[in-house]
Amino acid sequence: DIQMTQSPSSLSASVGDRVTISCRASQRISDWVAWYQQKPGRAPNLLIYKSSSLESGVPSRFRGSGSGTEFTLTISSLQPDDFATYYCQQYNDFYFRTFGQGTKVEIK
């Protein structure tokens, strides 16, 4: 199975900060990576697919990048609505999908 290692597990940031979250795959997976945002008590919400494509309706301050084994989610200017937990997910193997452990973004 492909493992996704996400870092950091949590971070504190202020409104307006630039935030970067990393995800490393245990083997090369081209650009088959998605990113999700999950708020407490809610289901996850798809932000980014195919490493860098923005899902419809997602603000442009969210940006994904990377290929191979190293991937990054960047929030260019953190907004109050962005405090949440973020997960990466690989779909190089369509049937056996795996998530990273999550990164909780908290208010500093």
Added chain:
Amino acid sequence: QVQLVESGGGVVQPGTSLRLSCVASGFTLSDFAMLWVRQAPGKGLEWVAIMSYDGSETYYADSVKGRLTISRDTSKSTLYLEMNNLRDEDTALYYCARDGMTAAGTFDHWGQGTLVTVSS
């Protein structure tokens, strides 16, 4: 609009069984692969089962293989997860999710989840 509504969760004892349901609306179940994803309290997301769009293929995470079975009834637009020989570690919020329409391999719609608690 697309909607997924899960039900069937509850508090059960170890070794017992439970069947979860997920009623889909706003799309045709047989047009998409469908999945179950779980989240233990305070933990991350874990994919547990998938059924292909045509229902011909099913796959499971190693942690549940042989105990959980995914199925569907297209006439009722309903996805199921039959859970047998439940263990403490199966305690989680179970989401059903639809495979992505723009990007197959992602999860573009989720239900609100149904909570399964396994405890003696």
